[in-house]
Each structure stands twice: as C-alpha cells, then as structure tokens.
Amino acid sequence: MNKEEAEAFGQRVKGLRQKHDYQSVRALAEATGLSHGYLAKLERGEIENPSQQTLERIASAFSESVQQILGESDINLGGGLPDMRTYFRRTLGVSLDEADELVGLVQKYQQGRKGGTHEENQ
Template sequence: MSSTEMEAPEAAGLGDRLRARRQAAGLSLAALAEATGLTKGYLSKVERGVGQPSIGTIYRLADALGLPAAQLLTHGGPPSALADITRASPATPPQDGDLLLRPLFPSNTGQLIALEMWPPLQARPSQDTSTHAGEELLHVLSGQMEILFENQTLLLNTGDTLRFDARRPHRTRSLGPQRARVLLVLVEG
C-alpha cells in the first residue's frame, strides 16, 4: 500500500489513536497485521503518521480492535448534547500523493462521521478498495472526481452529491490538474 500525505496533526492523531487502541487490546503489530490482512510495516507507518489508510482499511482496523471507526478517525471526546462546532482551519492538499482525510468533528464519537477528503490523482490499486458497513455520502465541493465500483464508474463534478451503500467495494480519484475537494459523510451501520 502506498503512503498518504496528510496534515501532521491529523496524521499523528490517527497513528497515536491506533497505537493506543492496539496496545490497550494487548495486540502486537504482528497480531494486528494478521487480524486485518495488512502488513506489519504498513501498520507501523500508519502508527508513525507516515501512512493514511483508506476508509475501508480504517474500518478493518476498527473491526479487529472491536471498536467503532469513529474512535480511530476522531479524537474521541463526547459530542455536545446541544451542538458541536469546529472552527475553520486551513487545509491545503499537496498536488500529488495519495488520499488526504481531515476529520471535521475531531471529538465525534457518534454514528455520523464527517471528513474533508481530497482523493488522489491516481486511483488506489484494485486490491485496496474500500468496503465497510453503513452508508457514504460524497458531496464535491470543488473539482472533479470519479468513483470506481466493480462494474461501474461514476463521474462527479462540483456540486454533485452521491449516496451509496458502503458495502459496495469502491475507490475514488481526482480528475483534472487539481485534486477534488469533497465532503465525505459516513454513517456507521
């Protein structure tokens, strides 16, 4: 699997959360690798903040650790009973590189997960498709992207919205010279 570029705080946060949850479960890197079908080297990169797994891989990791994916994707504090607000912070993706994800509600632990996503310019290999329980909603904020299913490819332009069953294997990529900027909403099922 290829490494992914991500803003340092988010990358380190995901890696730190993965390591803490793995250690709390009493698992070595080798044991987690065996449970998920991932390599020990790849998991080490993710824990060090060097690699960003796909959403499907995050769900596989969470499944192996027996916790909701939101506990790996976000900082884990309880959401407010009234409302949560996350103030804007700049996020400029690099022109090249792999998937870039940024949690929009870093303390969310509910069933709804909102991320800002910049799909890579090159699609991930077919063996690295995302598939997980629940639903996904993609809303293209800027740019153009495609989503590749097994036997179907859909083109999405700025302003387009797609909802689908996330158990359907899928991959995304940006089209054109600029990476697309996408609102990704996951509802765990």
C-alpha cells in the same frame, strides 16, 4: 489528513492496539489482514490518507467504529446501527473474514429486496 493529524491518528492506533492486547504490530497485522510494515508506518504517522477499507479493518479489529478510531463522536444522531462489519464483530464475535461474508450476504439480500419478489409485484 495532514501530517499532524496522521501522527495523532498513529498514536491513537498504537494506544488502541495496546489497550486491546495486541502485543505487537505483527499481531494487529494478522488480525486486520494488513501488512506489518504498513501498520508500523501508520503508527509512526507516515500514512496521511489510509483508505476507508483500511480504517474499517482496523476499527473492526478493535470492535470499534471508524469514527471512534478517528477520535470522532460515536453518537449516531440518525438512530442507526454502527457499520455492519463492526456490528457483526461486536454482537456475534465473528472474525473479520466472517464479518465480511455476512456483510456480503446482507448486501445481496438487500439488492434482491430492492428488485422485489414475484409475490410483492402481484
């Protein structure tokens, strides 16, 4: 994202923070596990390329998708679910750490299924 897009994104994050009753950048920092200073710079538009993990953590704190916080369409033409972390946060109301743990368990399960079980290979 360029400087103009970074500034627009920062304003969007600030608006979402206020909409979701995070009274301060520090409160959002606590919810996301990101530093207060980093989030303050992000809101001011000084961060032009936040990582995917950063975007996911912010989106999850707002119980929204990365596409939503970026201002992109949340319509999934493929008919799939939102990213797992957001899905778990929205549907189960779990914390960010709990959602991360659930995502890890699902990924571990999926890896086991790809390898097949003894009964499937018979």
